[in-house]
């Protein structure tokens with residue numbers, strides 16, 4: 001298929017359909033309402049389901065019910081809405097159902113603002129909902145990657161039988177870029193006869209399936225959580241994705257940055273390279289599992305004297321970066337948390353000030 | 358190829374992401390440079406980002422008056438319609454450009470302003486980018502046309518091809534857009550006002566292929582890692 | 588109570604951000620006049636919704652709290668339970684109150700919380716750009732109902748007054764409008780009554796105002812008034828649905 005020009009929000013909607021997801025439930029919220037508006041038009045064309053729920057709380061459980069039947073299902077929202085879905089995400093993780101959640105982040109806490117933010121890093125990677133679960137989180141840097149990650153999210157959700165999140169900042173949803181949809185994507189869902197409540201007739205069996213998260217027996221709950229843990233450990237082995245940028249050079253400072261923020265960093269790095277100043281960057285594409293080894297090794301490079309985590313938050317990912325660098329180098333934060341995005345010039349100034357000290 | 362002749366009130370409409378704002382802003386620059394008094398109003402109540410208001414500083418710099426919501430509402434998640442807009446429609450500049458939001462949804466606001474349009478000649482210009490979903494074909498463009506006319510309660514009077522894939526635009530894309538807009542014009546009887554092409558692409562284009570004016574574009578609404586005006 | 592052309596004390600000097608022809612402004616004024624007349628401005632806490640009226644606190648000159656989308660009745664409950672001497676009112680749109688906040692409103696009314704709700708029913712999500720509301724009319728177009736509301740899939744519009752009056756707990760439930768001058772005085776009377784019931788610590792009080800959203804309906808302010816009168820009023824009849832005396 002030839003390239004088309006799409007807004008991130010539309011592209012995410014289209015990607016879901018291309019990945020065989022014909023089930024979409026959502027509640028409007030800026031800056032992601034275009035996904036719902038796009039799918040309100042597109043789902044009927046493909047005989048799909050489109051439901052505007054009465055709240056994100058309800059939407060979370062519509063997703064749970066649909067996912068429990070083994071159908072591919074997605075919702076999209078933005079920060080305050082994802083807070084409301086967090087309870088359902090915990091239940092979905094507990095009941096081991098595959099589902100795709102998209103958070104097009106805006107500023108918080110509370111009502112915050114509607115400009116881009118990465119303030120939900122902790123919510124996405126460290127919990128959000130209650131209990132012992134993790135969320136596989138992918139963070140696209142642009143519209144094309146948003147498409148690829150959204151499509152892949154359905155496979156990963158099934159592979160690990162759990163919720164997967166695409167974490168994009170508001171800019172990802174709103175900006176337009178040329179995109180191409182992969183032709184050869186295999187949209188067949190994995191067999192789910194052994195757990196989904198797809199009807200005993202459908203499965204041609206007398207064995208019923210239960211979708212649930214209640215385990216009153218401590219040993220049973222312990223085993224269940226260890227099973228979840230095994231999945232998360234496997235993610236750490238198999239799903240870590242990141243991009244190294246100018247990391248072959250003898251960089252003086254290592255940047256860790258993700259999402260659209262990393263695009264600004266790339267421009268800054270290119271500009272500094274022209275001036276003869278080498279700066280490297282690790283861009284996590286998966287936030288959980290975090291590219292721990294990559295960040296560790298990149299920070300350890302001889303030429304590197306400092307690591308800076310550049311984020312659209314008051315400093316959240318920096319804690320993971322610090323954890324991985326393990327004291328080899330000083331780790332600091334730089335960024336904005338009100339909706340403005342640092343410019344390449346501001347990043348260059350900051351990097352130079354770090355080098356001076 | 359001729360000169361762009363637009364005068365009076367020009368409302369830029371089109372489907373989501375067809376490049377209305379980029380067209381509006383560049384048209385304003387172009388006409389201002391030709392010595393015409395230009396004013397611009399941002400009517401986009403639909404998009405939260407990448408609206409004309411983002412280009413307000415450079416518009417002001419070039420001496421183009423912009424009607425915007427109050428600064429404190431600039432980033433509000435609210436469909437704020439500046440009250441001065443109605444006044445601007447009643448007393449237009451030599452050229453008044455109104456940049457509406459996308460699709461029929463974005464032009465719904467025009468119907469709310471209908472009283473101010475009464476008895477005035479309005480140029481309603483549909484911008485088409487055939488590389489956008491829903492407007493790849495003449496049929497698609499006609500459907501959007503119908504929806505926009507229904508929601509705005511105004512008739513489309515002119516067409517603009519803004520064929521582009523941003524940085525990946527090739528001359529072929531511009532030619533393809535030109536052919537589509539000509540066909541659309543042929544089928545609907547609506548004239549083509551102009552087509553757009555990025556300034557950098559102009560030397561590569563065979564301009565003799567076009568019967569319409571070409572508006573040179575410099576991108577003003579860019580993400581923060583790019584420089585505007587390139 | 589004749590018309591007061593001067594600005595009520597309970598309104599600030601700020602110009603509202605509401606679109607031309609939007610009825611939010613009129614309702615603000617009525618509520619402010621009632622607050623003035625009852626002399627309760629310095630003893631009142633408003634609770635702003637998430638919706639076009641999110642910045643109501645810029646226009647009302649009394650204490651205010653800003654709720655999460657739909658949760659204002661729960662916040663009002665909190666306020667009234669810890670400070671029964673304060674007057675509290677929520678000011679909510681149809682998305683806020685009848686969709687995401689349906690649970691909170693029903694339970695606050697059923698507990699008989701002693702606060703007042705002003706419910707702005709404009710049959711659309713105004714703030715977020717015209718998505719379908721629970722009160723959107725059958726066939727009415729919205730961005731999430733591009734072909735018009737399909738009642739087969741989304742049900743019929745919810746009538747909040749009727750629904751809340753079915754609760755056995757005593758309360759004051761009234762539906763009014765401000766579409767024409769002749770309705771405005773009645774609307775104000777109902778709002779005043781609602782606040783008075785609260786002052787007397789009698790019951791929960793709820794006044795729905797059938798409103799307009801010319802911008803998202805895609806109509807001139809005049810057409811919007813007419814459409815609301817022709818289409819909304821037959822489905823959302825005006826009147827008192829319940830009083831605590833019953």
Ligand SMILES: Cc1ncc(C[n+]2csc(CCOP(=O)(O)OP(=O)(O)O)c2C)c(N)n1
Pocket residue numbers: 027028029030056080081084637638639640656679680681682683684707709711712713714715720
């Ligand atoms: C949890 C959450 N979900 C969604 C939103 C987005 N949102 C803000 S206002 C609104 C609906 C507003 O409609 P309504 O309550 O009818 O008020 P109106 O603007 O029409 O007066 C929505 C969906 C939000 N702020 N928070």
Ligand code: SF4
Pocket residue numbers: 436604605606608609610611639709713714799800801802803
């Ligand atoms: S969008 Fe609608 S409800 Fe909101 S201020 Fe404008 S007219 Fe009023």
Ligand SMILES: [Mg+2]
Pocket residue numbers: 680681682707708709710711712713720
């Ligand atoms: Mg409403």
